[in-house]
Amino acid sequence: MMTAEQYLTSLRRINYRAFMFGERVENIVDHPMIRPSINAVAQSYELAGAPSCKGLLTARSGLSGKTVNRFTHLHQGADDLISKVKMQRLLGQKTAACFQRCVGMDAFNAVDSVTYEMERDLNIGYHRRFRSFLLHVQDNDLVVEGAMTDPKGDRSLRPSNQADPDLYLRVVRREKEGILVRGAKAHQTGALSAHEILVMPTMAMGEEDADYAVCFAVPSGTDGITYIYGRQSCDTRRLEGTEIDVGNCHYGGHECLVIFDDLFIPWERVFMCGEYSYTGDLVERFAGYHRQSYGGCKVGVGDVLIGAAALAAEYNGTAGASHIRDKLIEMVHLNETLYACGIACSSQGEATASGTYLIDMLLANVCKQNVTRFPYEIARLAEDIAGGLMVTLPSEKDYRHPEIGKYIEKYLKGTAAAPTEQRMRVMRLIENIALGTAAVGYRTESMHGAGSPQAQRIMIGRQADLDHKKNLARVIAGIES
Ligand code: SF4
Ligand code: FE
Numbered sequence: 001m002m003t004a005e006q007y008l009t010s011l012r013r014i015n016y017r018a019f020m021f022g023e024r025v026e027n028i029v030d031h032p033m034i035r036p037s038i039n040a041v042a043q044s045y046e047l048a049g050a051p052s053c054k055g056l057l058t059a060r061s062g063l064s065g066k067t068v069n070r071f072t073h074l075h076q077g078a079d080d081l082i083s084k085v086k087m088q089r090l091l092g093q094k095t096a097a098c099f100q101r102c103v104g105m106d107a108f109n110a111v112d113s114v115t116y117e118m119e120r121d122l123n124i125g126y127h128r129r130f131r132s133f134l135l136h137v138q139d140n141d142l143v144v145e146g147a148m149t150d151p152k153g154d155r156s157l158r159p160s161n162q163a164d165p166d167l168y169l170r171v172v173r174r175e176k177e178g179i180l181v182r183g184a185k186a187h188q189t190g191a192l193s194a195h196e197i198l199v200m201p202t203m204a205m206g207e208e209d210a211d212y213a214v215c216f217a218v219p220s221g222t223d224g225i226t227y228i229y230g231r232q233s234c235d236t237r238r239l240e241g242t243e244i245d246v247g248n249c250h251y252g253g254h255e256c257l258v259i260f261d262d263l264f265i266p267w268e269r270v271f272m273c274g275e276y277s278y279t280g281d282l283v284e285r286f287a288g289y290h291r292q293s294y295g296g297c298k299v300g301v302g303d304v305l306i307g308a309a310a311l312a313a314e315y316n317g318t319a320g321a322s323h324i325r326d327k328l329i330e331m332v333h334l335n336e337t338l339y340a341c342g343i344a345c346s347s348q349g350e351a352t353a354s355g356t357y358l359i360d361m362l363l364a365n366v367c368k369q370n371v372t373r374f375p376y377e378i379a380r381l382a383e384d385i386a387g388g389l390m391v392t393l394p395s396e397k398d399y400r401h402p403e404i405g406k407y408i409e410k411y412l413k414g415t416a417a418a419p420t421e422q423r424m425r426v427m428r429l430i431e432n433i434a435l436g437t438a439a440v441g442y443r444t445e446s447m448h449g450a451g452s453p454q455a456q457r458i459m460i461g462r463q464a465d466l467d468h469k470k471n472l473a474r475v476i477a478g479i480e481s
Pocket of ligand 1: 088097098099100101102103189293294297298441445449
């Protein structure tokens with residue numbers, strides 16, 4: 001396995017064609033706006049080597065028998081699914097940001113079981129190819145960007161009916177040696193901290209959309225791939241060279257619009273090409289795994305936010321007030337409810353035909369549906385406890401200013417025991433998670449990541465088995481069926 005330092009070195013070798021603010025970014029690793037997200041991913045390497053975390057961050061590969069980073073692992077049992085959620089909570093606690101590596105892990109597990117079923121039914125070597133790709137990922141301890149979400153254009157139209165056929169990623173030509181693909185993937189988490197991209201279809205496709213039923217892997221720096229960096233609220237504070245104002249001193253996450261411009265993919269890296277009837281399972285399983293993931297990562301970030309709110313109360317001198325204590329209890333209750341769902345859908349997981357374990361789909365969807373709501377309430381309570389200072393605080397440069405700094409020190413002090421600087425730091429951290437760069441992961445991604453709320457409601461409706469519940473009621477009420 002790689003160390004965090006080796007990971008940084010490995011990224012420096014990748015020639016990403018990346019743009020930000022209308023300019024090409026030549027040095028990704030040292031860019032002050034991108035580096036915090038690379039630091040967050042680096043934690044997945046750092047902790048894998050830390051004796052106290054090894055059990056969570058590593059696993060024994062079902063493919064090679066070697067010890068691998070859990071982020072590259074195929075789940076071999078419900079225990080693995082539970083360890084995954086615990087690992088994500090831990091990383092959320094350590095980074096208070098999106099650490100990006102889970103999307104690839106969730107993609108591996110979904111692609112593994114679906115390609116197994118495709119190879120079994122169709123006798124095309126998709127599963128063999130996929131597993132040899134995954135062995136390469138495990139042996140080299142790589143980060144893989146899982147790429148699912150297409151731009152989608154007019155949502156009322158199917159892919160092949162769009163005015164522009166490229167609004168969903170598609171196969172434009174099949175050749176003897178491979179395929180040519182064109183299109184884009186939007187909201188790509190960790191695009192510039194990954195070594196490889198694993199592309200999947202964005203939704204269940206019909207026969208008329210068979211060209212859009214495509215799954216493949218490609219190295220990140222390949223010619224023909226362009227990355228356009230997505231802006232985040234308060235992102236340019238990272239360019240100011242100060243620390244207090246960014247709230248989270250070291251970590252962050254990022255998303256990109258990734259364009260695939262007539263990219264050639266050799267057959268050995270193609271895991272689906274036209275088999276539209278398997279797209280529904282692939283999308284559902286990937287989404288299910290990522291909905292489980294949020295029962296870990298968002299909970300870890302929630303732990304940091306709850307801690308920050310409790311510190312703010314201490315610094316403000318309100319920690320003893322009963323309504324503040326009750327608000328903190330409410331935050332914990334909501335956060336642990338999310339965790340309970342993440343653990344529950346994991347413990348009820350079952351083996352697929354490939355042997356790789358799948359979560360309980362109903363519970364995973366319930367988990368994510370709660371995630372679309374509870375972080376908003378937790379953030380609301382944190383803002384309530386913090387007070388308005390979290391958004392009206394002067395800058396660090398004013399605080400450090402030789403003439404006016406003393407006024408900030410004097411007038412923005414809370415309790416006598418708490419230094420003003422500590423109060424400023426915790427206010428900015430709450431701002432960062434509730435409204436700043438980390439709010440991408442903690443709030444809006446909680447809403448739309450791994451599918452918007454309605455996507456879970458459709459799945460919950462499909463799995464609810466209302467007939468079974470009606471029968472239960474008939475028996476209890478003495479109604480003849
Ligand atoms: Fe992992 Fe959470 Fe980020 Fe998804 S949102 S990649 S689960 S940290
Ligand atoms: Fe996500």
